Amino acid sequence: EAGVAQSPRYKIIEKRQSVAFWCNPISGHATLYWYQQILGQGPKLLIQFQNNGVVDDSQLPKDRFSAERLKGVDSTLKIQPAKLEDSAVYLCASSYQPGQYTDTQYFGPGTRLTVL
Template sequence: EAGVAQSPRYKIIEKRQSVAFWCNPISGHATLYWYQQILGQGPKLLIQFQNNGVVDDSQLPKDRFSAERLKGVDSTLKIQPAKLEDSAVYLCASSSQPYSNQPQHFGDGTRLSIL
């Protein structure tokens, strides 16, 4: 089966600019996650979708970050305006069910650098 697809792989922007990332999960996976991974740290959950509904966005900085999954398949994560501390890898993952006893399948991420 095809894995989780993410684009772009790399993005360099200046602070205060906006940026968007795209994710296509594994076919049939209803649950989609966005994580932020700062260099040298583990991934931190930003938002979890079940189909096109939000399950958990408690750690999403909503003043600058937004995410949507309009048709319950692919998803976009947006940052506007970007800050220096947003430099990180943004990982998308999917699972077949929303329960945490299911393994999550990760894409290779988008590496974001803020100048």
């Protein structure tokens, strides 16, 4: 079974530029998550989708970050304009469907973003 795919793996941009990340979850997984992991920290949830609807985006900096999951499969996360503090690894995860108890989340390899 193919895992969560992410691209690109690495991205270097200058501040104030825009960048987009792509994620393809495990086939059949209804829930998709985007996390930001700053060096030395644990992942922090940015946004959660169930199918193509947003479940939680309370920690997404909406003035510069946006995400979409059209058709309930692939997702893109965009940053515009980027700031130095956005340098981090952006992780995508998917789970079958959370129910009474949280379903296991499976993570992609991540995209390492460096903002200069």
